[in-house]
């Protein structure tokens with residue numbers, strides 16, 4: 458294992474990384490940081506949650522000059538929330554060196570962004586649509602940019618963003634360095650990437666599986682009608698610290714979050730039709746633990762790093778294996794463990810097989826949990842809570858009254874009553890969830906064949922609103938964001954489309970260095 462001191466990086470950055478609690482470099486960091494520092498173009502691929510942000514962030518900040526008022530680095534991300542998160546991490550890496558990263562994304566007041574741009578940040582982290590908007594307004598200067606990063610590159614290139622990325626890269630100086638990172642990098646996307654890069658080195662951390670081994674992965678075969686009750690039972694049994702439930706469409710997300718709230722869970726939804734301030738507040742509440750269930754479309758599938766996410770539920774099976782890999786990757790990050798459960802309706806089993814083949818791992822079948830197990834689960838949680846209070850040993854004020862109670866009632870009855878009071882009884886309040894048709898079976902395609910270089914918007918133009926959903930491409934009139942590509946009207950259309958084949962070499966072996974406790 459390499460420590461960061463072995464890289465040729467400045468003392469300020471080293472100190473910042475130590476302050477962040479990083480001691481050893483992760484495998485992808487070990488392999489890509491020296492190459493990127495040499496100035497080479499890199500395509501970096503490693504499993505979710507293994508530190509790709511710092512893998513490109515450290516060279517990016519190292520190369521930036523705090524005395525130069527120009528924008529020197531540009532990072533493009535597929536979603537707004539990811540842009541914010543990446544900017545935050547770059548600011549942590551760069552704070553001692555005096556390097557500032559500014560997030561620029563749709564849904565945020567453009568005048569505010571213009572003001573912030575005037576303060577000369579060295580690095581911009583942006584969604585493509587909004588960045589192009591600033592280019593047109595000439596509120597960003599591109600001539601000083603010498604390093605461009607495409608985070609979640611396959612996602613951006615695959616989803617018809619190619620034109621946007623091309624437009625941006627055409628205006629950035631050609632003698633720049635380009636870095637591409639993602640946990641999935643289908644071969645056709647790699648081929649496409651070469652268009653933007655000069656003799657890139659492809660660095661993929663070898664692994665037999667493309668998801669980290671510390672995510673336990675299970676599926677439950679469940680008819681559409683029963684999915685919601687099964688989800689509630691799982692939440693009761695498993696008692697996640699924080700959980701993300703992925704649904705296929707925005708309507709699904711709205712209905713699920715409402716239904717979960719009705720049944721007494723702290724849940725809210727996030728998708729591309731919400732205002733940015735709503736998206737921000739939902740995500741903030743989730744990070745703080747004010748709500749424990751985040752219901753989301755694929756807008757939250759890529760890159761988001763939220764500590765405490767112990768469970769991921771695919772309420773609807775994702776439509777392609779890449780999406781599966783990224784969704785389940787919201788848990789089990791930075792060496793932590795996680796559990797991912799996928800609901801598969803009987804007619805969707807073939808999709809599961811494709812996922813297993815591409816992810817190169819078996820997903821274990823679990824039975825539908827019973828109502829009795831849900832009750833048991835809640836009782837167990839109540840017992841844990843009770844014992845926790847015992848351990849905290851702050852019961853002095855209650856002892857006298859407890860002794861008095863024990864004179865009148867026997868201890869077993871009293872403890873049972875306390876447990877009953879603390880147990881959340883499974884709630885069966887009536888809820889409304891519109892049924893979704895199962896995914897349509899498509900002809901299996903040979904792995905790696907890809908079929909089409911990238912998906913253009915042609916062929917999907919029958920669904921105009923869908924275009925607004927992709928990234929911030931329509932940032933001008935922008936309300937929507939990408940990740941919600943699987944919106945109602947979009948679903949069937951999308952099923953027919955070829956998808957880039959998946960690559961074989963992914964990720965590391967999960968030997969994640971520990972973060973130092975601060």
Ligand SMILES: Nc1ncnc2c1ncn2[C@@H]1O[C@H](COP(=O)(O)OP(=O)(O)OP(=O)(O)O)[C@@H](O)[C@H]1O
Nearest residue numbers: 479481483505506507508509510640760762791972
């Ligand atoms: N060297 C390190 N030591 C300890 N923790 C680290 C190290 N590098 C990164 N981390 C932490 O690991 C977590 C995951 O990192 P990051 O978000 O960069 O993963 P990723 O590979 O980009 O995942 P994804 O594919 O989902 O985008 C973050 O919380 C980050 O702070």
Ligand SMILES: [Mg+2]
Nearest residue numbers: 509510608760
């Ligand atoms: Mg990432």
